[in-house]
Amino acid sequence: MKKGFMDFFIEANADVFCLQEIKLQEGQIEMGLPGYYTYWNYACKKGYSGTAIFTKKQPLSIQYGLGIEEHDTEGRIITVEFDTHYVVTIYTPNSQHGLKRLAYRLSWEDAFLSFVKDLDKHKPVVLCGDLNVAHEEIDLKNPKANKKNSGFTPEEREKLTQFLANGFVDTFRYFHPEEEGHYSWWSYRSNCREKNVGWRIDYFLTSERLTPNLQCAKIHKDVWGSDHCPIELQIEC
Structure with a gap:
């Protein structure tokens, strides 16, 4: 909020605005x-995790979490339902340094895929989030050096491959299938942002049947204020 968030929010004028890793408790911020409904x-x-959705149109329903107790203490998911589709904001667990949380993350991924597949049976899904994984080598600056590191392990990448294989589209790659150098996260260390040494770990994924409705996908690399x-x-929904 102190680094230009509201300026971008007003300029973007989005119909739906999704946030991840808000690190807030209720009442901490005003x-x-x-013009927006907020969830x-x-x-x-x-000071940990958390998600939010702001939407101009009032949803038909709102769901917090997966409905699974072991996965719903960290505020990682909000699902809002509209007439023709669902929108989901998601903050995927980080497997952490030394991959200490990799096993939990993989079980969470399985539960999340099952959840979204159930949604997709009823209405198409637009999913926005920090998925904490660079899917392919094109999605990070130094793939060879990171193959055993959190966010680029074979296990994490395979989970995203499986997700897409279940009827979903990586919208940025739909429009930019082979373009290199597009990242959404940069370490604060060693001037990585200035050098564009980054990772693409933030995604819009949609149900395949929404593909004809896609208009464009962008990464606002020139907007600072966060890592x-x-x-x-x-998208026309």
Whole structure:
């Protein structure tokens, strides 16, 4: 909020605005967002995780989490339902340094895929989130050096491959299948942002049947204020 968030929010004028890793508890921040319905999912642990959705149109329904107790204490998912589709904001667990949380992350991925497949049976899905994985070598600057590191392990990459194989589209790669140098996250270390030594770990994924409705997908690499930058999907739903 102190680094230009509201300036970008107003300029973007998005119909739906998704946030991940908000690191807030209820009442910690006041945001004047006239014209938007706001929904927050806070982690039980203070200063950790969490998600939010702001939408101009009032949803038909809102669901927080997966409905699975072991996966719903960290505020990682909000699902809003509209007439023709669902929108899901998601913050995938990080497998952490030394891959200490890899096993949990993989079980979470299986539960999340099952959840989204169930949604997709009823209405198509637009999913926005920090998935904490660079899918292919083109999606990070130094793939060879990171093959055993969190966010680029074979196991994590395979989970995203499986997700897409179940009827979903990586919208940025739909429009830019072979373009290199497009990243959404940069380490604060060693001037990585200035050097564009980054990772593409933030995605809009949609149900395949929405492909004819896709208009464009963007990464706003010139918007600073976080170690991530905003991403955008324009779609006719």
